[in-house]
Amino acid sequence: MKTLQILLYNVFFFFFLVGFILANREDLDVTVDWSMVNEAENDTNLNKVNTDKAWELIQQGEYELSKDILVNLEDNTKSPKVFNLLGYVERHLQNFNQSIEYYNNALILDPNYIPAHHYIAMTYLEMDELESAKSHFYKIDLLCLFGCEEFFELKDAIAMYEENNG
Template sequence: MHKFTRIALAAGPVLGLAVGLAIALPAPSGWSMGSSSDSSSTSPAVTADYVTAKKLVDEGNYRDAIPILDQLVAKNPADADALNELGFSHRKLGHQQKALTYYLKALSTEPNHLGANEYLGELYLEMKDLPHAEERLAVLEKACTNCEQYTELKEKIADYKAKQQS
């Protein structure tokens, strides 16, 4: 399941104001799936383009989100959040190798990126690569034992193992 803490997307008439604030302020730690426990995040301040792309991803409009995310990464190749969303979008479209590339790029920039670690673990499960999925879980366990990303990947690994035994 792809989650996103909606800053102001559900705020109705104040959307323009809230997006303007999101552009001016850096994303706080723990803001979205892409946030890392590492306070030295290399991701830029949230932009209107990122908010638009994230909304498209959350709605399942991956094909529409990808060009926007590509532009964000072209402007800032170290944007781990945009790279993670590109990986997620490509994975959901069945492009496993592209997804793998984007997740690995996100993690090369931000090794403790919660979303990229969770989603890469899920991709490894889809690729029937349990040992690598468990490696991602170990990274998440060190970064955030009580976070959603750790819990969800742990559950998916348990489900995967249960299916393998039956």
């Protein structure tokens, strides 16, 4: 009987909460221009195909070809992924300052974009700027509460840097 009361209370609370939220939301314009939705969806799909192609070229070491694809995407989209990949390419081409600029653009668009924090920190290590690398490492530590691949990889890279440059 007690569990039934608790269940009924939770169901009542759920419907009360949903009703409260619906009653207090702003009126939404329910008219949708579906052609615009499909156009935006097509742009998103095209961007994904192009970023996937750019990443494939990067993995093959074709940095200049991938850069051409990504620069065209940069002109048409404001995606942290595109800026992050451009930073990655520039880092591998040893253009560290340009790389940092692209990573910062990615972080302006999404301050919590973990891959950009990871790669900018790796770039700072290559530039012998340990403290700058650590500041992004600490940000990743906050964003990845239970650790993530980027956190552990950067932790190892910083430890190796400190060991070799200690």
